[in-house]
Amino acid sequence: MMFGGGGGWRRHGRLDEEDDINGNIYDKEVVKTLLNMFKPYWKSGVFSLIAMLLYSGTVIAIPWLVGRAIDNHVNNPQNSNLNSMVLLIIIVAAFQFVTNQMQIRVMARVSQNVLYSLRVNLFSHLQKLPMSFFNRNQVGRVMSRIQNDVQQLQEFLSIMLITLGDFVSLVGIMAVMLGMNWKLALVTFSVLPTVVVLLIFWQKKARGAFNQTRRTIAGVNAGLEENISGIRVVQSLNRGNANVKKFRQINNANLDANLKAGQLTSALFPSVEMISAVSLALVILVGGLIALSDPDQITAGYLVAFSLYIYRLFEPVRNLAMQYGSLQRAMIAGRRIMEILAEKPEIIESVNAFELNTFDNNIEYKKVSFGYINNEMVLKDIDLKIQKGQKVAFVGETGAGKTTLVSLLVRLYDPKKGKILLDGHDLREISFESLSSCISMVPQEPFLFSETVNENIRYNRLGINEGKIVEAAKLVGADQFIRDLPDGYKTKIAENGRNLSVGQRQLISFARALASDPKILILDEATANIDTESEMLIQDAIDKLLKQRTSLVIAHRLSTVRNSDWIYVMNAGCVIEQGTHENLLSMKGKYSEMIAYSERGAKGVILYN
Ligand SMILES: Nc1ncnc2c1ncn2[C@@H]1O[C@H](COP(=O)(O)OP(=O)(O)OP(=O)(O)O)[C@@H](O)[C@H]1O
Ligand SMILES: [Mg+2]
Missing domain, CATH: 1.20.1560.10 (ABC transporter type 1, transmembrane domain)
Structure with a gap:
């Protein structure tokens, strides 16, 4: 996620470091x-x-x-x-x-x-x-x-x-x-x-x-x-x-x-x-x-x-x-x-929040627009429908709005216009708890806490016992390297996961998402270059992660894109093309251009620029 600076935010006022004291002694x-x-x-x-x-x-x-x-x-x-x-x-x-x-x-x-x-x-x-x-x-x-x-x-x-x-x-x-x-x-x-x-x-x-x-x-x-x-x-x-x-x-x-x-x-x-x-x-x-x-x-x-x-x-x-x-x-x-x-929490739980216990039908974005800064929309009138069990991929140049689009689904932000429905229920009416147990998001840059591997995978979800943790780690192929750590699953992870390689951090972050067994999984694929061996491990892990699950993947790997049921091509906050891999290739539009470009690259990674 990008945390930008620049003008335009002054409306709310930032916490400026006014170290000078010239105020009253009585307020x-x-x-x-x-x-x-x-x-x-x-x-x-x-x-x-x-x-x-x-x-x-x-x-x-x-x-x-x-x-x-x-x-x-x-x-x-x-x-x-x-x-x-x-x-x-x-x-x-x-x-x-x-x-x-x-x-x-x-x-x-x-x-x-x-x-x-x-x-x-x-x-x-x-x-x-x-x-x-x-x-x-x-x-x-x-x-x-x-x-x-x-x-x-x-x-x-x-x-x-x-x-x-x-x-x-x-x-x-x-x-x-x-x-x-x-x-x-x-x-x-x-x-x-x-x-x-x-x-x-x-x-x-x-x-x-x-x-x-x-x-x-x-x-x-x-x-x-x-x-x-x-x-x-x-x-x-x-x-x-x-x-x-x-x-x-x-x-x-x-x-x-x-x-x-x-x-x-x-x-x-x-x-x-x-x-x-x-x-x-x-x-x-x-x-x-x-x-x-x-x-x-x-x-x-x-x-x-x-x-x-x-x-x-x-x-x-x-x-x-x-x-x-x-x-x-x-x-x-x-x-x-x-x-x-x-400062007011903007994202609030509705008073009579609906408990979403199952996910049976679809995810629907209806004319969704969103912008971080006042009126500068980075998503414009997004309409899309994802059926249960579908594997959907989002591709597009950097800054196109892919991360933003999926962030709305976990309510990191609420749309400025339009709405997002889960099985017909507006996200804003669903309880926080049931929404977060239904959807897991693996962010672009994995964040690990300075706790044990166990705790990082469990991540405060009480229902997850040791067995499930190991199972999840095995499934994503992290079990072996975790066991090789000095204290195995009880090894304390250093600040920001410094004592692990980038690929290892990613695998733990996958295990975390998998352990909670979400019905919908969002994966913001990392663009970071990792060595070929980890690359294979991660590719394998992703396949397991997505198996029999509704998933939204921001894909950078050609193989992930190819394996999806449906692909959305984004540009400047809009969906400009959509379809299956074959459809899109035959359209000879932006997508086929991107694929042709990346096939010249070595690693099977889509290179947008
Ligand atoms: N926290 C933020 N505050 C302000 N603007 C932001 C913020 N995050 C993203 N943006 C802006 O929103 C637009 C879309 O960003 P987003 O992160 O969704 O792009 P992306 O498609 O995920 O790109 P990438 O492929 O590089 O991850 C960009 O123009 C970006 O500058
Ligand atoms: Mg992104």
């Missing part, structure tokens, strides 16, 4: 969707929210208690309850430890569960999406959505509660400070505008730097992926050194970006620290002066409490700045995930 729909996902865990959510509030309470309480201890007990020797005050502080501190643990732990558990179901949702949703979605979007992009964007959300969820806690503490601390002494509080807050300006400035710079790190790491990953998956070509063309040089460049860009981002991060902490030191000095100075002139207004305890608050005050401010980017990224990630979830 109503994303937050709503997320909250919905938290619903099943609302009890835990409420629990950790309470823990967070209690924790913030302790953050606010401790400095105040320290201040009280100093004023009431240290500076007041006749009041000898210091020990119990210290004990109280220790108890509150212990409570702080517990509540902090609780909020983080419960939240982590809930968010891991939410992320887990999000991944499962995404995966099962992807399985249902139309082929057109996958034609539009590169596999890498889709994968990056599932992996990176969920990762971003994870990062966000883990800091969400802490950020909220930071915010509560911030407001709480400011309120307590104002309540204790508003003048001194205002003195403390006087440096806040400087901090805010600094943070806004930092944010701007940091956003650029962090965007750059993301962009460059995407480049590094893309470089890695392409070179590793294309390693055979790389080594055979001796491109190794050139690629290392190129990779070094990309990697260098990433190093630079990371160093810059690191510099910025490291600049933030000391700057905020310095400003809080200034604030502290101001408090001691102004507070001290007030205390000297009016000891009743400000006590030593107040000064100590204020000093402690200052550090607690700047910490949330700094954290909020650090988490700003994370929030933005999470909102964008959430939006992207929602985009995928909003």
Whole structure:
């Protein structure tokens, strides 16, 4: 199957790799969707929210208690309850430890569960999406959505509660400070505008730097992926050194970006620290002066409490700045995930789907038109009727629409116009399950999963036992080579079947089709050149495969074509000739031209061009 690119698909929008983050830190729909996902865990959510509030309470309480201890007990020797005050502080501190643990732990558990179901949702949703979605979007992009964007959300969820806690503490601390002494509080807050300006400035710079790190790491990953998956070509063309040089460049860009981002991060902490030191000095100075002139207004305890608050005050401010980017990224990630979830499956099962248990009569295409891109039809008004038991062949130049025509029969796509009937029932009204057990398709390029040979042949169809698997393998002539594999039928097949020859992969793919014993078999013959011995094996396998079965074969081998009951010659999305081999030859049209041309070729393969 061809997955083309090019313009014209923009209507649905592709998943572009927008690594730049310039979005909002709050996206109503994303937050709503997320909250919905938290619903099943609302009890835990409420629990950790309470823990967070209690924790913030302790953050606010401790400095105040320290201040009280100093004023009431240290500076007041006749009041000898210091020990119990210290004990109280220790108890509150212990409570702080517990509540902090609780909020983080419960939240982590809930968010891991939410992320887990999000991944499962995404995966099962992807399985249902139309082929057109996958034609539009590169596999890498889709994968990056599932992996990176969920990762971003994870990062966000883990800091969400802490950020909220930071915010509560911030407001709480400011309120307590104002309540204790508003003048001194205002003195403390006087440096806040400087901090805010600094943070806004930092944010701007940091956003650029962090965007750059993301962009460059995407480049590094893309470089890695392409070179590793294309390693055979790389080594055979001796491109190794050139690629290392190129990779070094990309990697260098990433190093630079990371160093810059690191510099910025490291600049933030000391700057905020310095400003809080200034604030502290101001408090001691102004507070001290007030205390000297009016000891009743400000006590030593107040000064100590204020000093402690200052550090607690700047910490949330700094954290909020650090988490700003994370929030933005999470909102964008959430939006992207929602985009995928909003993609509609086009091919849907009818509500009262018909169970097609037998196939007795015929397959009928009635004025079927289809196009991948809006109005560019690659099949035009196809009319054909295939009787039960017939062996039908499709021939035609590359791009004529043969693969497309048979893909419609297994509902990889639905026709744009017209309909396809199986025993008089519109395909769209037949249940998925019964349709797929009735028809098997062997694709042009066999795809094997990284599982055992057994599992590859069984392919999740539970009814197929070991006996049937071996029987199918024997019938297509794959049994011998499978037994010669290190673990026989239990040998694990490498990714894309790399540890098998092309012919062997094809035989396994045939066995898979045969094992389910379909009533209708579709075979998209591979054009790949294979050695003469495998060629004979495969030819033999095809004969067995088609025996006593209704079959549609996209034929490239002359022998397959000759053996068919009926031949359709396709050109540019239309059937231009049809008949038996002899009929068609005597017509002296396109078909006889093709045959004459290919007979000059050596291997009995129809060469169209
Ligand atoms: N996934 C796709 N997205 C967009 N266009 C496609 C897609 N698959 C095929 N096409 C286009 O549809 C037309 C028919 O393609 P199809 O794969 O059916 O040809 P074919 O007859 O099977 O060719 P071949 O003999 O090379 O396998 C071609 O013009 C092709 O460019
Ligand atoms: Mg094809």
